[in-house]
Amino acid sequence: xxxxRISGLGxxxxxxxVTNEDLSKxxxxxxAWIQERTGIKERRHVVKGKDTTxxxxxxxxxxxxxxxxxxxxxxxxxxxxxxxPDYYFPGAGVLVQRDLDIxxxxxxxxxxxxxxxxxxxxxxxxxxxxxxxxxxLVIGSELHSGGLDFTTRGRGVSVIFGxxxxxxxxxxxxxxxxxxxxxxxxxxxxxxxxxSLLAPGIGHRWVSDILKDNDPDDVSYYPYMNGQLVFKNxxxxxxxxxxxxxxxxxxxxxxxxMLIPHQANLRISQFIQRKFGLSDDQxxxxxxxxxxxTAASIPIALTEAWEKDRIxxxxxxxxxxxxxxxxxxxxxxxx
Ligand code: UT7
Numbered sequence: 001x002x003x004x005r006i007s008g009l010g011x012x013x014x015x016x017x018v019t020n021e022d023l024s025k026x027x028x029x030x031x032a033w034i035q036e037r038t039g040i041k042e043r044r045h046v047v048k049g050k051d052t053t054x055x056x057x058x059x060x061x062x063x064x065x066x067x068x069x070x071x072x073x074x075x076x077x078x079x080x081x082x083x084x085p086d087y088y089f090p091g092a093g094v095l096v097q098r099d100l101d102i103x104x105x106x107x108x109x110x111x112x113x114x115x116x117x118x119x120x121x122x123x124x125x126x127x128x129x130x131x132x133x134x135x136x137l138v139i140g141s142e143l144h145s146g147g148l149d150f151t152t153r154g155r156g157v158s159v160i161f162g163x164x165x166x167x168x169x170x171x172x173x174x175x176x177x178x179x180x181x182x183x184x185x186x187x188x189x190x191x192x193x194x195x196s197l198l199a200p201g202i203g204h205r206w207v208s209d210i211l212k213d214n215d216p217d218d219v220s221y222y223p224y225m226n227g228q229l230v231f232k233n234x235x236x237x238x239x240x241x242x243x244x245x246x247x248x249x250x251x252x253x254x255x256x257x258m259l260i261p262h263q264a265n266l267r268i269s270q271f272i273q274r275k276f277g278l279s280d281d282q283x284x285x286x287x288x289x290x291x292x293x294t295a296a297s298i299p300i301a302l303t304e305a306w307e308k309d310r311i312x313x314x315x316x317x318x319x320x321x322x323x324x325x326x327x328x329x330x331x332x333x334x335x
Pocket of ligand 1: 028029030033034037038114155156157159226227228230231234263264265268292294322323324
């Protein structure tokens, strides 16, 4: 049995910066509310027609491939996590295979929203551990801005989310003490609708009904979030799943060198940091600059932390996520 380790990282965000002030011109909101409740100062939005979820994912992937020191044709498999794919089907993974012009390797899409990248890493890790594949491209990418309600009706959700992509190359590692030590995944479907986007799910309404109604007040194409319920569950599940991973590896909170939490809300990250008694050096947050980029948030934050030399060889790095589903998970790795 092998281990897998991250051998290359990259991220891409669109140039277009959207501040809280910019949003307050579109809806009844303000910088003070957004910063106080979420920590977000600004986020990036794509320029319509320029970037898509796949295009951003490909840009991040090219950087990760180069940094891994491999050729695109060394990639054995693609895992793409997103809740905002270019098409309802096919998934974004095959579009990456096409755009990177990689030989006909398998491509899998993961639909686990904010936990998507953690789930994707876990899947890739199993393929490498089993010996089936040697190099796997894992992408988390989201284009939120094209699907949000930028009127006051949607302000509870639309101020939070931003666009961007992150990518990692997972590579076979022979040393059992290095790389990904374990991954931990959970779900609780009783809360499925509490953070959801119901349309165009065929189980919700048939396309013929939608076309017939053509109702401008139909909000089922916009995301819905029961913010307080999500917040309460997030702080509990983040803590649980980090502890589960540490215990599995006979490690303790004090062993964490770098915790990269999914960037859902700065208040959630700060709650976890305080609960675990971690210093500012042990946690990386960048939600202030990018908002919540869902499946892209962990790979963007991980790449930034690595680029800033905040992660060094031998460090214990912990990834943790919670989001729609509800789903949550963690990754424990030795860098
Ligand atoms: O990434 C997936 C996981 N997501 C999360 O973990 C998010 C978890 N939840 C949260 O982060 C928070 O619940 C939010 C940031 C989404 C909302 O913060 P909150 O403190 O829970 O606010 P709230 O929804 O209870 O709303 C409080 C008030 C309401 O007004 P009233 O009813 O008290 O008069 C809202 O209408 O704030 C109002 N409000 C806003 N005001 C200005 C909601 N959104 C806005 C806004 N600007 N953008």
